[in-house]
Amino acid sequence: MNGVLVIDKPCDFTSFDVVAVVRRLSRERKIGHTGTLDPMATGVLPLLLGKATRAASLLEDSDKVYRAEFQLGVDTDTQDNTGTVLRRSDAPVSREQLLAALPSFRGDILQTPPMYSAVRKDGRHLYELARQGIEIERKPRPVTIYRLELLEYNEPERRGSLLVECSKGTYIRALCADLGQAVGSLGMMTALRRTRACGFSLEQALSLDEARSLAEQNQLGSRVLPVESLFLHLPQISVTAAQSMRFQNGGALALERLRLSALPAPEARIRVYSPEGEFLGLGRADAETQELAVLRLFCDSGAEQRRPEIKSVFRGICKGNSADREGLV
Template sequence: MNGVLVVDKPADFTSFDVVSVVRRLAGREKTGHTGTLDPMATGVLPVLLGKATRAASLLEDTSKEYRAEFALGYATDTQDSTGEVLARSGTRTTEAALLASLSLFRGNILQEPPMYSAVRKDGKRLYELARQGVTVEREKRPVTIERLECVRFDETAQTGILEVRCSKGTYIRTLCADIGQALGTFGVMTALRRTSACGFSLADAVPLEAVRALAETGQLEARVLPMDQLFLERPALRVSAAQAVRFRNGGCLGLERTALARQNPPDGLRVRVYSPEQVFLGLGIVDRGQDTLKILKLFV
């Protein structure tokens, strides 16, 4: 069983918990996921099975989409509603002020990783230090907020919902806390649902309980998506039978002997490579210096 099983992660499960369940049900030792979700979060978690685990390092730049609920007026040590309350503020904000503040966070911004995160500092995870009551300085990291909209805000309750499209490595709870700070108060994330990741949406996702049921009836493999679904944003290239043999054996292909020759592809372009029978072989990368298509990653 090689491919991608898109799971709708339930709350109170870690991403590792979900991978462990799928590993046992699918009977595949090699399993992994494409991006951690906090235990309180739900939603799209693509689980890689078998040869698809080779794709993990190639998915670092993929954007993700979230629907986040937040509350203003208090702060916690985890920046979400599961943590210990550290401070409260009587300052209240209006919907107009909130909407105006969002412009500060669109585009390329810097985020300070929260103490309760898996980022390493001097060889230790930040959450390990946080659990010991230790707070350390953290270097801010660049992230990109491609879309940030408030779809609902209750001025009386000081609660609302954000829709976010962002780069990998963005902390949505930190975004909520930073928005609160920009408004002269505090902010925490109260719920989080990932609606899209690696090109997959909730429509592709299977609830974890349904995964168990499918495994019991022998139907799980039917819900596993082909590996090339991870790279549909890349152009496809069908090669000849001889080229397919050469490619899968580790050899470069001359650009002039492929359909790419007519397209004048840019250096560094990544393409999906298929055999004449439409078998996905792997990813190639254009090297204009040598006029070749080199192997980026094989999946056969």
């Protein structure tokens, strides 16, 4: 199988657990995911199957959307309800206070990664140090909160939910904790559901039970989306047969000879298709050479396409007599 399978990750499964399950169901060995979800989190987890794994390094900057549940007045070592309670606060917090605090978290902000995170320090994950009771100083990192809304809030219980659209690397647990401090209290995350990632939504996602059922009917492949669905936000071009073969063999294409309405910006990424409409891969506009260089191929290269023919010829040579072989040397 080659393409993208969007899974609705269940609670208490790691992202690698989901990969292991889908590997068994699809019988595809090469599978990767586009962004780790904590075990307590649920929601959209796009899996890359087969040749689609080549896209992994190209998706690092994808934005994500979450629905996060929070509880004010409680602080834990993990910044969520799976950790040990460190402090409590009885300070009341009104809805108006929360709404007034939200604007300071929108846009480009600095966020300190939690100790219970996969961030590395001197070659070790922070969560490894945290489990040993070690806490170290962490440098704040720039992240972007594109959208932050208060969806619900129960003032007596100080519980609520947030809609968060953010950049890669944003810790929603830290956001809940920081929001609690901003309103003069404490805060922790109590649930997290990712509703959108890499352009895919919950409406496109399969539960693991649904995936198992489809696999039993040999229909799982029908829900695998094509590789190009990862890059639909990029412009596209169709090339000639000769250009298609050159591109598949790793050769750059002259920009002036392509059917472009305007020259692309330097380093711009473009989807490249064959005359038959096959997605070949991504090209990158090289301003210095004025060429569209191969960024990543997602089809069989020209050499791979000719490999069966080469093997057939080689087998024919091996079956021939010694005189034939000598004549071919």
